Amino acid sequence: MGVWAGELLGLELPQKGKRLLVVVETDGCFADGVSVATGCWLGRRTMRLLDYGRVAATFVDTQSLRGMRLAPRPGLREQVQQGRRLGQRRWDAYMEAYQELSAEELFRLEWEPSLDWVGELVGKPSQRAVCAGCGEEVLNGREVRGEGLVLCRACAGVSPYQPAGRPPGGR
Ligand SMILES: [Zn+2]
Incomplete structure (x- = not known):
């Protein structure tokens, strides 16, 4: 998938820089495979995970502003299963x-x-704020004002992820 994305966008992958941004819609080995093929990593801020549980990815060339x-x-899945030979393992059928x-x-x-959503997704890399609720630092413009x-x-209660680190009785 990542290889084809590079061909479609005319980019040499895996990339060494930060031109390509990938949004993956599930975690697991699929996401790692996309990272290896594209050179886009969470740690480099060139990959975003939006966990919709779908084996899909959106590839964005941040220079030409094209994406798919x-x-x-x-x-x-059904096609591969139907084409499976007698005794052939499921995994082998997929690889074939x-x-x-x-x-x-x-x-x-x-x-x-439209790629209007890219800016919001990337955030503002140089921005830092301090949360009035938990007192912790908030990076990349992710605070809520x-x-x-x-x-x-x-603390604003707008995320499904509600970890510790909130004041007692906080929202
Ligand atoms: Zn907070």
């Missing part, structure tokens, strides 16, 4: 299919009509 989403073509089928046969491709208060997303 790739996902396995609907019905691919991935080698034999073209990228077009494997993946559904949708060019992104309102009613004269600066809060992290956990």
